[in-house]
Amino acid sequence: MLNITEVRETNEMIEQEKLDVRTITMGISLLDCAAADVDVVCENVYRKITEKARDLVKTGRGIERDFGIPIVNKRITVTPISLVGASSCKSPSDFVKIAHALDRAAKEVGVDLIGGYTALVSKSMTPAERMLIESLPKALSETDIVCSSVNVGSTKTGIDMDAVELLGRMVKDTAYATRDNDSYGCVKFVAFCNAPDDNPFMAGGFHGVTEGDVVVNVGVSGPGVVSRALDAAKGKDFEFLCETIKRTAFKITRVGQLVAQEASKRLGVPFGIIDLSLAPTAAVGDSVGEVLEKIGLEQVGAPGTTAALAMLNDQVKKGGIMASSYVGGLSGAFIPVSEDKNMIEAAKSGCLKIEKLEAMTCVCSVGLDMIAIPGETSAATISGMIADEAAIGMVNQKTTAVRVIPVYGKGVGEVANFGGLMGYAPIIPVNQTSCEAFVTRGGRIPAPIHSFKN
Amino acid sequence: MDKAVITVVGQDTVGIIARVCTYLSQHQVNVLDISQTIIDGFFNMMMIVDCDDLDEQFSDMVDGLESLGDEIGVRIRCQREEIFTKMHRV
Numbered sequence: 176m177l178n179i180t181e182v183r184e185t186n187e188m189i190e191q192e193k194l195d196v197r198t199i200t201m202g203i204s205l206l207d208c209a210a211a212d213v214d215v216v217c218e219n220v221y222r223k224i225t226e227k228a229r230d231l232v233k234t235g236r237g238i239e240r241d242f243g244i245p246i247v248n249k250r251i252t253v254t255p256i257s258l259v260g261a262s263s264c265k266s267p268s269d270f271v272k273i274a275h276a277l278d279r280a281a282k283e284v285g286v287d288l289i290g291g292y293t294a295l296v297s298k299s300m301t302p303a304e305r306m307l308i309e310s311l312p313k314a315l316s317e318t319d320i321v322c323s324s325v326n327v328g329s330t331k332t333g334i335d336m337d338a339v340e341l342l343g344r345m346v347k348d349t350a351y352a353t354r355d356n357d358s359y360g361c362v363k364f365v366a367f368c369n370a371p372d373d374n375p376f377m378a379g380g381f382h383g384v385t386e387g388d389v390v391v392n393v394g395v396s397g398p399g400v401v402s403r404a405l406d407a408a409k410g411k412d413f414e415f416l417c418e419t420i421k422r423t424a425f426k427i428t429r430v431g432q433l434v435a436q437e438a439s440k441r442l443g444v445p446f447g448i449i450d451l452s453l454a455p456t457a458a459v460g461d462s463v464g465e466v467l468e469k470i471g472l473e474q475v476g477a478p479g480t481t482a483a484l485a486m487l488n489d490q491v492k493k494g495g496i497m498a499s500s501y502v503g504g505l506s507g508a509f510i511p512v513s514e515d516k517n518m519i520e521a522a523k524s525g526c527l528k529i530e531k532l533e534a535m536t537c538v539c540s541v542g543l544d545m546i547a548i549p550g551e552t553s554a555a556t557i558s559g560m561i562a563d564e565a566a567i568g569m570v571n572q573k574t575t576a577v578r579v580i581p582v583y584g585k586g587v588g589e590v591a592n593f594g595g596l597m598g599y600a601p602i603i604p605v606n607q608t609s610c611e612a613f614v615t616r617g618g619r620i621p622a623p624i625h626s627f628k629n
Numbered sequence: 630m631d632k633a634v635i636t637v638v639g640q641d642t643v644g645i646i647a648r649v650c651t652y653l654s655q656h657q658v659n660v661l662d663i664s665q666t667i668i669d670g671f672f673n674m675m676m677i678v679d680c681d682d683l684d685e686q687f688s689d690m691v692d693g694l695e696s697l698g699d700e701i702g703v704r705i706r707c708q709r710e711e712i713f714t715k716m717h718r719v
Contacts, residue, residue: 177634177675177710177717179673179675181716183636183668183673183675184717186636237688241688242711243706243712426717429715429716430712433711
């Protein structure tokens with residue numbers, strides 16, 4: 176039988192430590208929506224999404240009410256649109272039509288975001304994939320809640336540098352196209368290496384071709400809970416610290432597992448995975464940066480930050496893996512700058528620099544995330560950043576990503592405001608030494624030697 | 630058995646348990662366990678109840694108890710039991 180202490184502990188996590196289920200994400204395959212005519216594709220896409228996700232938001236709210244656990248976002252991921260539109264799209268503007276269909280369908284069912292305006296080009300681009308990438312500035316500036324990602328490399332294939340070079344230009348064009356809104360379009364785009372097929376988080380979520388027709392994935396979040404638990408570990412050794420993080424991660428993930436199973440049952444859709452990530456928000460007490468500081472750093476970015484993050488990431492995985500039948504997605508500690516109060520403060524004070532952030536991406540679950548950089552940063556420099564990050568992922572057989580926002584018309588020291596979960600960020604300096612000759616060579620970086628395991 | 634956990638937190642006054650129990654009996658909800666304590670000067674109560682014969686939607690009971698709490702001046706939450714058992718039991 177439960178006791179009052181356990182009940183209080185759970186409710187304190189929810190009420191005071193900001194434990195929440197960050198997202199219930201429904202993955203929907205759109206492979207059967209392909210047609211020879213783009214208008215027919217748009218109709219098919221709209222019809223399938225509005226039919227399959229009709230009850231998603233209502234079900235999410237019902238679960239929220241019954242269990243007393245906040246479910247912050249309801250989202251949808253779809254099959255990479257470069258595949259869905261390949262047979263019908265003859266130009267980038269044809270792809271933009273599909274982006275509008277996604278936007279309309281997502282708004283109709285009331286979800287917060289829809290992901291999957293995506294191309295997987297880790298070896299090279301088909302004409303359709305190139306067109307989708309070229310459509311990004313228009314698609315991201317003309318739609319509100321469509322998220323996009325491009326997978327530019329993998330451990331097995333190497334890195335497609337043609338795509339990396341093109342993306343640098345597209346990120347700049349997207350920043351310009353959304354210049355009236357602090358270049359918000361770039362917030363909805365991420366470049367990946369080794370992108371997972373079942374990621375419920377945005378902007379990088381899409382419904383991979385390895386997935387079934389419809390699936391429910393859940394992303395949990397609870398940096399505030401971990402942070403509070405670490406108060407008891409002050410001055411204790413690493414064994415005690417690791418044990419505390421593991422136990423907490425287990426509890427957080429169990430809530431996600433419960434919500435996922437319940438959503439699956441109520442919607443009549445199979446349960447896919449739990450993504451057991453520590454996803455922060457810019458609110459006080461919901462910060463991964465704060466967790467790192469409680470581990471023993473004066474501020475994030477100090478020497479020791481990378482080691483502390485490596486340990487945190489590993490303990491989160493170790494604790495969470497026992498709590499769920501299926502773990503997937505990104506699963507680890509997120510380090511988005513604009514969405515984390517302590518990361519924002521560290522970036523503001525100059526303690527956290529982009530080079531340290533890059534080092535941190537070697538051991539965290541994502542990459543350079545939600546970083547505002549000067550608007551005058553060149554396309555080639557952005558391509559160089561994407562290439563560096565993809566190389567880290569490729570060589571270390573892990574997922575890495577880049578979501579940087581070159582805020583048009585703003586420079587170092589100014590602040591970009593993205594609003595809501597996306598938060599705000601001080602613009603931090605980037606090394607502007609040219610890498611143009613490197614990123615414009617053309618072709619691809621070969622797969623590393625340790626990809627040959629056969 | 631369809632169980633729920635009801636928690637009541639707030640300033641102690643006369644009749645809190647009576648009013649919550651009256652609501653539950655009116656809706657065919659059977660009380661299985663009650664533990665009550667004073668923490669930091671605040672009244673804290675936890676009830677485990679059986680909702681098998683509940684005569685309204687579960688979410689209606691959640692809302693009904695919340696409104697009752699507003700009337701009394703305490704915070705009443707009603708949650709399905711699984712969120713606690715899943716979290717604290719392997």
